[in-house]
Amino acid sequence: MKNLVYFIFLISLFAFSQKEDIVISGYVKSAESGETLIGANVVVKELNVGCTTNNYGFFSFTLQKGTYTLETSYIGYKTKAINISKSTDNIIFNLNTMSYLTDEVIVKAKKEDANIKNADMGKIELEVSQVDQIPVLMGEKDILKTIQLLPGIQSGSEGSSGFYVRGGGPDQNLILLDEAVVYNASHLFGFFSVFNSDAINNVDLIKGSMPANYGGRLSSVLDINMKDGNNKQFGATGGIGLISSKITVEGPIKKDTSSFIISARRTYFDIFAKPFVDTTSFAGSSYYFYDLTTKANYQITPKDKIFLSGYFGRDVFNFNSDDWGFNINMPWGNATASLRWNHLFNSRLFMNTSLIFSEYKYEFNVSQELDSLPTSTTNMFSGIRDWNLKNDFSYYPNVKHKIKFGSNYTYHKFTPTSFSGSYDDLELEEIINYYAHEYGLYINDEYNLSDRILLNFGLRYSGFIQVGPFERHIKDDSEQIGQVSTDTIIKYNSGDIVETYGGFEPRFSFRYLINESSSLKFGFIQNYQYLHLTSIASSSLPTDVWLPSSDIVKPQFGRQLSLGYYKNFNNNKYETSAEFYYKTMENLVEYEESYIPGLAVGVENIDNNLTFGDGKSYGLELFLAKRTGVLNGWVGYTLSKTTREFNELNNGNWYHAKYDRPHDLSIVLNYQITKRLNLSTVFVYASGNSLTIPRSVYIIEGNPITEWGDRNSYRMDPYHRMDVALTLKNKETKKYESSWTLSIYNIYNRQNPYFIYFEPDGLLGGGDDVEIKAQQVSIFPIIPSISWNFNF
């Protein structure tokens, strides 16, 4: 912390020493709603230099004395310019939107040639308003699923919003919602993401070289910014769909300076499905989810602004069996809150301080109450809770440099798998917590070396300290008869240090502009990840458990090299790129082959059952996009290989990762038929997931038992699917607009493999044959849906 103060001091000195210059700073906003425009382009016409606004819509320039024309642009908005000849520190550009047809785009760069000119590699920016037209499952639009249509990003399985970036695991994505870490971004096993797109302003996904201000995950950053809310007037938007409805209300707290937004969503297929469910063996079960997103901001002084944002979401599953007096209640979900303070020290130095709370919780509660039996209850729960303090500075010493530096501290409390229960009058509670401090310090500079060369280099130091109170159970491997679990416990008291980890994480990227329409980029990144998600299943489950690095679990360590060539054609109308990456990962975790889930919950450390290994991934990503015009869209293709090596799994041999996808193709097309009618379509093709299949069968006490074969040695059939959507806008009135969207998911009704299981058919002992059959389950056939969205 001391160093940081010193650092700020130095930079301030530097700032004041350049008196000859003029310093210009300000914000870019939407004139209609006052919403911040993130990544808007601000250019000094005379010098042909520019920058983009940060996550708070802020920009800054330091220029030599003179008169300049400052022009700001943002796709979908009218360009605006002003003349500047002296230092000005609170310019607000309020941009007006363009009329509907002139600029139809799906995914847009903030600047038409941004892909060529910035140093970012593998960075994708999405405007939520632009994913509207893409056809979606059951009418529930979802940014995470849209992202999966881009090269290098893979979905886990059918309909899933869990994603895998360049061969990394699902835990290697840093998912931030207004800077708060979201630990489980999926509702219902990943079929829907937890983010209600109506409350979201924009989304950045970085799959290549993440700048040094991000840390803690190996593979990617998904940075989601919520809408600030309209600070001009009150409004509401909403939608009614087949499985859920949602509503968003926003408006000014104080006109032009402060606003709020509240957004809520709930599914109701539990109600619709009940009549069907009650006729099946699943009678008595119900499922729903809801989420609530809210944000408010307040301008205290022209230089200070605070933001308060929060998210709360729960999935709830219930099951009741009257016959057995059985009740299951299973809620899980995330809660986040962030309080942020933007402060402008001067036109060159911008600061954001955030205090963040983040929590993920899963509970499994069972109770049994029958007249003749003692009442029993069992509660299993797991979760993670963080308190996080962040300090980020953006410093703009001159037009050539953009420096970011800051610090990040998190206090983690993990409850991996714990248990409480009662039986008759007996009560039982077994909770094991892990506590840890995680911190990071970074500095990053984007340096415009020449017209052609842009460098982005950064250094991050990260550290992790596991602290007590903690009990480490040491497994007994003596020959003692019937030893159930442990005989040795190492005790750490509160404040004791159990284990310390730390290391440097250099980041580097480089852009060379070949000419105005093509560039070459190179990136390198090295990073540590101190958190691990352990999963026994093949789909994202609420029971997946987050574990810290500890005295026996080392931090994950990753390195990635990437190289890319970017070229635009026809005055940036067509955009192409080819990126190659090579990535290595160390200290990945998996459960041991003999691990039995659910056994010994709470009475031993779950990480005693882990085994450690390495991973490797490389691939080529090709992308072609047409951003504008009546017909627009993109094609993305990835050729890749992802493997894992664990000493204790698969006899120590390399094997395909579960989501190794040699081929992955996505095509998105959008056709504006008339001013009111839009047709869009998505086609995806991906190699099948890899799977462990049996080797042989043997009989134990009359039951067929499976001997499993090499890990992930079988590949399921390829996945492919086409969706279409037709959106009809109703006639707009001054106060009110609405639209109907008819979408058809999986239009040619492909039965894509979701999972394969092996089921013995027949019983031994009756003289009949028992035959084991491989059964392939497909979950989503052709699914038409309709939804109605409004806005007033």
Add this chain to the structure above:
Amino acid sequence: MKNINYILIVFLLFSCTKEIDIVIPNSGTQFVVNGYIENNQFAKVLITRSLPYFDPINDNSIGESLVNDATVTISNSIGESETLTPTYSPWFTNLTDTWYYNYTSSNMKGVEGLTYTITIEKNDTLVSASSTIPKLAPITKDSLRFLYRADDSTYCYLLGHWEDPDTIGNCIRAFTQTKPIWPSTFDNIHPESGAINHKDGWDDLFISMLEGEGNYNDEYVNGWSFSFPMYKGRGFWQEWGAQETNNNNDEVDGSTGATTGFWNIGDSVVLKWSSVDRESWDFWRSLEFNNPAGPFGAPSEANSNVSGGLGVFSGTSSEYIYLKADPGLENQLSN
């Protein structure tokens, strides 16, 4: 964990399942051991080979998979050893309590506290396994009684009272053998091969208790004493919820044909209560997770204690308690 499968409901409404063909590379067969040595009993071991996964399994294929010409020896921790005698004979004549065997000891009987090792040699193959017979943690006879099923007093289930010994690590397997008031569901297994009736009217084999396949341990309840219900399990030859048949071979339905979980009032029952060592208990426990039928479990290999092969060799110490399934009786013990 299993219960999570219920949540799939919403999607199972849409889902469809089809049978597919998968070609499994042939990688040879392995020796499979399914054997035990129980206190005061001879060792009984079945040695077979693993079978091709998708081939039909029936009496013939199991018969062909028997390994009858291996050299099987057993030794214990006090230096005694013996070569087991092959007892190959037609189908289902050499029954154990739960399955059958093709090797047995003729001198060595199980003793609590000793560790037993078996080795199986055939040509170049060497397979071995060890297990210790733990001290029996008994369930006392007078702590057992039958209770009526809540909604139907023609059925009952067993309630036990357990006083767990103070030392952690008691691993139990619990089974019952039943002589139903209706004809046994597994008495005359194989009429063509002239199978033998072991006990007339009784099911030939013991069945594991329903919950957790009758596998209990005292991980959470060490040193406690408490009552707990036990439900009749399902034999490998029975469908879930299968109805029993009466003397005319008609299905006994409704309130008189016991379904999975319960005994008829009047059934004769033997409770077999076995202490097993942790390593072989782990094997039995792990079978439940061996082949999950869904996306929410990863396949897991059975926790074998056999090196060089598959299966389990288990040291056990058991007691057998004869009971009459009738909550109305003052004394439900019987002979």
